[in-house]
Amino acid sequence: MPIYNPPLRDMQFVLHEVLHVAEELKALPAHAETDAETINAVIEEAGKFAAEVTFPLNISGDEEGCVLDKTTHEVKAPKGFKEAYAQFVEGGWPALSCDPQFGGQGLPFVVNQCLYEMLNSANQAWTMYPGLSHGAYEALVAHGTDAQKKTYLPKLTSGEWTGTMCLTEPHCGTDLGMLRTKAEPMADGNYKLTGNKIFISAGEHDMAANIIHLVLARLPDAPKGSKGISLFAVPKFIVKDDGSLGERNPIYCGGLEHKMGIHGNATAQIVIDGAVGSLVGQPHKGLAAMFVMMNAARLGVGNQSLGLTEVAYQNALAYARDRIQMRSLTGPKAKDKDADPIIVHPDVRKMLLTAKAYAEGGRALQIFCTLLLDKEHHHPDEKVRKDSGELVALLTPIVKAFITDNGHIATNACMQVFGGHGFIKEWGMEQFTRDNRINMIYEGTNTIQSLDLLGRKVLGNxxxxxxxxxxxxxxxxxxxxxxxxxxxxxxxxxxxxxxxxxxxxxxxxxxxxxxxxxxxxxxxxxxxxxxxxxxxxxxxxxxxxxxxxxxxxxxxxxxxxxxxxxxxxxxxxxxxxxxxxxxxxxxxxxxxxxxxxx
Amino acid sequence: MPIYNPPLRDMQFVLHEVLHVAEELKALPAHAETDAETINAVIEEAGKFAAEVTFPLNISGDEEGCVLDKTTHEVKAPKGFKEAYAQFVEGGWPALSCDPQFGGQGLPFVVNQCLYEMLNSANQAWTMYPGLSHGAYEALVAHGTDAQKKTYLPKLTSGEWTGTMCLTEPHCGTDLGMLRTKAEPMADGNYKLTGNKIFISAGEHDMAANIIHLVLARLPDAPKGSKGISLFAVPKFIVKDDGSLGERNPIYCGGLEHKMGIHGNATAQIVIDGAVGSLVGQPHKGLAAMFVMMNAARLGVGNQSLGLTEVAYQNALAYARDRIQMRSLTGPKAKDKDADPIIVHPDVRKMLLTAKAYAEGGRALQIFCTLLLDKEHHHPDEKVRKDSGELVALLTPIVKAFITDNGHIATNACMQVFGGHGFIKEWGMEQFTRDNRINMIYEGTNTIQSLDLLGRKVLGNxxxxxxxxxxxxxxxxxxxxxxxxxxxxxxxxxxxxxxxxxxxxxxxxxxxxxxxxxxxxxxxxxxxxxxxxxxxxxxxxxxxxxxxxxxxxxxxxxxxxxxxxxxxxxxxxxxxxxxxxxxxxxxxxxxxxxxxxx
Missing domain, CATH: 1.20.120 (Four Helix Bundle (Hemerythrin (Met), subunit A))
Known part of the structure; x- marks a missing residue:
């Protein structure tokens, strides 16, 4: 069975010794109180949660996958997922970097970054449930009406409800301008939505009482193409005025995809059959609103591969120190044994160090980036806010594509260290490569990221x-x-x-x-x-x-x-x-x- | 569902226009009659078999896997595998390049190479059953006694029986010097073998009447290390003097591995519990005898990745021409459609051409190499035989490691062309990457190949x-x-x-x-x-x-x-x-x- 030890010291090195996070945060009124001790205490607890609660469910979640009941349209997540999520909510983890006005703890993004690195190491499929919610939270914070904020944000903050991003349709993924889901105005100011979405991560499950779908759709008067797309909040259960759950909204799971990896996460086909939703942001400006989620999600995807790189590395290192096979080219090293541990071989070291370097570089970049995000949101100086935002925008496609491609290289190198055993499921190594594989694809393929970087972020200005x-x-x-x-x-x-x-x-x-x-x-x-x-x-x-x-x-x-x-x-x-x-x-x-x- | 069109024209280009195979074969008395028409006719039929018989079983074989009955120790291959194999035997395909004295058709290795490229494109997991047999055949041709040849070769040639290579044990793969399986001499000149083998491909199945295991083990007086290993032929069913099958030999499947890919092939733990076998070659010289199989197997593994590269390419090309999404950067190309086919995008072309170039380079190298193998075996001039053998030895680790690493790059690039659909099982693309992944590991990891190349084949002489x-x-x-x-x-x-x-x-x-x-x-x-x-x-x-x-x-x-x-x-x-x-x-x-x- 695989091991995982939260890399606290490595995180602290980047946080405190390289980037001086606590000092930087002192300049931000919202985070001036967040000192190094607080950060260390939180990530230590976060590491325990990841290692002890979700990591043990990683292989079993992969084996079991999610199950759809075709009559009720309800989805059961793998065994233990629901209980682990309840513990996550109980511990207040979803609220970590949420706004205190909605019940959040108001901690900086850098802390959330470290929490999520470890959650991703432990169990990417599980982590996507709360991860997606956070994207929905941010879109509503940025573009929601007061009523939407009041209705949805406290529950998304506490984690009692989760969220999704419903973008892709069978005929369009990259090219959202082609989407067909319709939204028709109702007399009460709400909208009635109809359409079919696919590839909706965490799209349906039994882990939370309600799911808030953020859905892209077209209004009747929408211009063609990407300038005619609007964003809607469509809850699984209608929320009554008193905050209690009302009737089931006809937005349900029509099928689950059979995938290469992240089996523990429900990748749902979502049928929207006259579901009632409310408009988020301006009509026809949905893509801009969605990009708030998307940019956060892209940093999150890089973080998924960082997590997998780290856990793959830890296991390959342990195996390379333990497995004896052949002698060192420079003569026996473990003379008391029948062979030397394979870590004596130069190429084994190369594979290990490749993963280690990509984990350490990835961690430094992710923390560097989220610290900029904290400054973008909270620095009192407008120029600092603007400059930070510009750097985050530049670095986002690099985080997404470079770290996920590196994760592909690293998880495959670590699997290779295991020889034939790397190909066998019980060792867990091949799962890391399979789970990582989607990170190069979703939230904009890595080719799309590269066009965003070179075309928009570099040549564009x-x-x-x-x-x-x-x-x-x-x-x-x-x-x-x-x-x-x-x-x-x-x-x-x-x-x-x-x-x-x-x-x-x-x-x-x-x-x-x-x-x-x-x-x-x-x-x-x-x-x-x-x-x-x-x-x-x-x-x-x-x-x-x-x-x-x-x-x-x-x-x-x-x-x-x-x-x-x-x-x-x-x-x-x-x-x-x-x-x-x-x-x-x-x-x-x-x-x-x-x-x-x- | 994936497509596969046998690349006959591309093969013929390399065979006839680039390497002038038929002319070269004229110089070999054993193959002087094999003209271009014969070769073309055979590979055309071979392509039909691959595309029509085994290709349709590729995805279902992956989904079903093999099933072990723990009471009988018998293994059932996925649905249709047995029937396809019967058809393969019926068609005389196993005998293609086998020696006529054992019932073979005596065609050159280059023809077999083309057959196997297509079988691997169609279904690597299925193809490993006859593929492994061929290795056993070659080891017995090279090192078997007359009695062993008489008993085993006609049935291995016809394909009625299959063969395996039993090398790896739980504590040793690369380092076979550490192996522990014991062989004790019996009064009748046979040996009684005891031990545990793992990772035995095609190790047990219901597709043939008998399985001839070639097993590495130690004699009681064996020196320590790799100089104390002998090779034995151990049949699943003892063969009586009249050629009929006798009692069940206690060499059986103790478990099947759950793997990342090649699910249709039974990767067996083989328990040898006092099974009777006969010595192949000289005592303590088993590793040398085994290398006959191993070198053939290494060329075969390169061929597996060539096959997967080709089929992945064909599917990615078809998808890229069909899927419309976004407009070309240089302006609309398919003006009558809502978007352009994604093949207009430079990076999509780059991914496609990467796979195409690796398929074409790999095919040229595999055929180049097997033509050398034909010359090594059959050229009348000793110097040509020797030179050809030396080149094959040099190229073997390159074929194995370079083509399989390229297969990893190519199958992943082709999967990436599909975007999110590439991650979904029904499209078949992710299976190509999973099946290919083992090719970088087995028959000597690619690191071992590189040491063989640089240390032995280059610096060694x-x-x-x-x-x-x-x-x-x-x-x-x-x-x-x-x-x-x-x-x-x-x-x-x-x-x-x-x-x-x-x-x-x-x-x-x-x-x-x-x-x-x-x-x-x-x-x-x-x-x-x-x-x-x-x-x-x-x-x-x-x-x-x-x-x-x-x-x-x-x-x-x-x-x-x-x-x-x-x-x-x-x-x-x-x-x-x-x-x-x-x-x-x-x-x-x-x-x-x-x-x-x-």
Whole structure:
């Protein structure tokens, strides 16, 4: 059976030693009281919950899956899911970073980030139930009417009710402009919705008393395309004026998908058969309202792969230290045994360190990003709010695509460490790869993320946001440029920054003449940008480690940080050499292929 | 439901136009009669069998899996598997490339290669049943006694009986020197075997009347380690002198593994409880005898991933042409529709072409390799036999690891083309990725393959075999060096050849001082070597296409070949830039990580 130990020390390193989160939060009136002790105490408890309550349900949830009763349309989540969720609600976890005016605890997003990293390590399928709710919460906070807020937010905050995002239809996923679900105005100001949705995660289940579906649909007078989409809140049970649950709204599960992974989460076909809902935000502006959820969800998806990378790594490390097989190429190491533990082999170490580096880089980026989110929401200085928001927008597609692609590489490498045993279900390793696989697809495929990054976030503002991130790198170079010990970490990042700037200008010109040049370069570009960001964060982590060691700190933890950073720059970061080359190879070899793709 | 069209034209292109197989076979007395028409007729029929008989059982086989009856120890393969196998035997397919003296049809391995590519596309799990038998056949042909040949080979040839390879035990897979299964001599010259094997593919099933297990075990006087292992033939049912089946031998299935993929194949725990077997080959020389099977199996595993790459590609192409979603970045293409087919998007093409190029490169390499195998076995000139054998030995780890890793990349890319639908079982795409995943692990993990390549096949003979392959590249350069149109295909290969030669010398020196340098570089080295080989084959395919076009042939097939080759050199081959860099980064960043991996 797999193991999981919450990586508290690694989180605290990023939170306190690298990013000085508590000091940064002091500048935000809403979070000025959140000190390091509070953060540490909360994540310690969160780690216990993940390791003790949801992690033991991960394999059984995968084996059992969800079951739909076709007569009642009710869905049963796997054994133990409901009870674990009740415990989650009981512990107040859904409310962690929710607004106190709706009953939330008002803690910063960075704390919620750490909670969710661990929940995802423990059980991605289970974690998606509360995770999706949080997206619905945020959309209603941003765009809900007072009545909607009053009706839904306290229960979504407490976790007594959960939420969903109903976007996709059978004929449209990426291209929501094509959606057909209809909403007709009723005399009382509500709307009657009709249509079919698919791929609705946590779409139906027995874990909460009510489910608030946020549904995209078209009003009768809607313009064609994506400018004619509106957002509606459609509860499973109508909420009466006194807050009690009324009649069952005809929005129900018509079927469950049989999937490669995340079996414990109900991926529902949702039939909407004249269900009553209320408009969220302005008519025809539903896509904008939905993006509030979507952006939060994209950061959340990166976090899912971070969690899987970490848990896969922990198990592969334990196995590699335990499993004996063959001798070291440099002579026996465990002479008292019939063979050496496989961790003596260079390539086994490479696979382990790949996962470790991607976990540590991913964790640093996720926390870096959520701290920016806290500043965007709560910093008293408008310019800081704006700048933070701009950086979050730039980094969101990188978090989503780079961390999930890395999760694919890492979980597969960790499975490979197990040899044949990695392919067997009971070891749990293959499940991590299967669960991770969806993260590269949903909430906008990784190709869509790359177009969002290069087309919108970079070229869309002439590289202004990228320059803002470049300034952070510049500051680090200025600070440490004369420190010889830092040059192995800083030089590659600075060099890549120069290349990236040049290439960005180049692709901007080429794309102006032929937009397919942007489409052809985007995926490679995103991975280069990802390494630029990871490189910066690894340099900052190495900086802290070098300072501690220079100050006489003998804790091997800091030596470990340097070793991981060195591995990263030697074995993973150089991928950028190929990526720059293939990105530059242009669109002709792709588009001029009608004969080949006939 | 997925589709599959046997790629006959692509096979014929490699067989006849690129490698001139029929002409080459004329030089081999055993195959002098096998002309192009015969080959084409056989593979056409083979394609029908794969597409019509086993392909329809692929998804159902995955859903049902195999079932063990714990009281009888008998295993039932999924519905239809037995009947399909009977049809396979009836059609004489198992005998295709077997020796006529045992009832075989005596066709060359290249024809069998094409048969198996298509069977693997259609249903890898099913194909492993006859595939494993073929390994047992070859081991007995090479090392069996006359009595063993007489008893077992006609039935293995006809396919009435199947065979297995019983190597792995719970505590040893890679490190067979540690195995514990015991064989004790009996008075009648036979041996009584006792032990436990795991991960035995096709280990028990209801598809054939008898199963011949080839089992590795230790004799009582066996030296410790890998020099004390012997090989035994242990039948499920004892074969009486008249050839009829006698009593049940106590070698049975103790359990079936629950796996990530290849559910239709019975991966058995085999309990050997005093079963009677006969020695194959010399005492304590079992590993050498086993390598006859193993090398054949390694080529076979590459072929499995080739098959999956091809079928995944075909389905992704069909979907990309059919699914409409968003508009082309350069303006609407399908103006009569609500959106364009997704094949207009550059990155969708990139994913498709990645799979196509890996299928075409893999097919060329597999056929190139099996033609060498035919020459190794049957060429009248000893030097040709020896040279061919040496090249096959060099290429075997490349076929196994490079093609299976490419299969991982390709099947995942094809699944990604489907977006969310790729994650849903009914589309069949995620099964291709799951089935492919084992190919990177079994018959020696891909790390083991890389050590075999760099340590044994390259450095082990001071690069002599690699130079032999280099001569082929040199000949192509000499032939086409003045042809300007060929330079885009030849120049990168020639340049990589120079880098590879230099790096090989470098790593040889470094490895002499520190063997971990070999272990640290091996995986990257193998992928570089893989691209060197693929690059050569793509250049040869481009050469043929250019000649046809120059001669006025207007068949778009040849234009397609050029487009795929150009894509390959522009977008896949440049991976070597990073691989050379990371291979050179050495072992220190891996081995000097005790703190990081604590």
């Amino acid at each position: 002439n590289g202004a946001s990228l320059k803002k991130f470049g300034k952070l790198v510049g500051a680090l170079v200025a600070e440490e440029g004369v420190n010889e010990k830092m040059s192995e970490f800083i030089t590659p990042v600075a060099m890549l920054g120069e290349q990236l700037t040049k290439f960005t200008t180049e692709i901007g010109f080429k794309g102006f003449q032929n937009p397919d040049e942007v489409g052809a370069a985007a995926v490679d570009y995103l991975r280069v940008a990802g390494h630029f960001v990871f490189g910066y964060l690894f340099a900052r982590m190495a900086q802290v480690a070098l300072r501690e060691i220079a100050a006489g700190n003998t804790d091997p933890f800091y030596v470990a940080k340097l070793q991981t950073a060195r591995f990263y720059f030697a074995k993973l970061f150089p991928e950028t050499a190929t990526l720059m080359r293939t990105a530059r190879a242009g669109s002709k070899v792709l588009m001029d292929t009608d004969a080949a793709l006939a | 001071n690069g002599a075999s690699l130079k032999k392959f280099g001569k082929l590249v040199g000949a192509l350069v000499a032939e086409e060096g003045v042809n300007e149109k060929m330079s885009e295909f030849i120049t990168p290969v020639a340049m990589l050849g120079e880098q590879l030669t230099k790096f090989t010398t470098e790593i040889g020196f470094k490895g002499f001082q520190n063997p971990d340098e070999v272990g640290a570089a091996a995986v990257d080295y193998l992928r570089v070597a893989g691209h060197f080989v693929f690059g050569y084959l793509f250049a040869r395919m481009a050469q043929v296409a250019l000649r046809e076009i120059a001669a006025g042939n207007t068949d778009p097939f040849y234009v397609a070949k050029l487009q795929t080759a150009r894509f390959y050199f522009a977008k896949l081959f440049p991976e070597t830039a990073t691989l050379m860099r990371t291979a050179r980064a050495g072992s220190k960043v891996l081995m000097d990580t005790d703190a990081a991996l604590a």
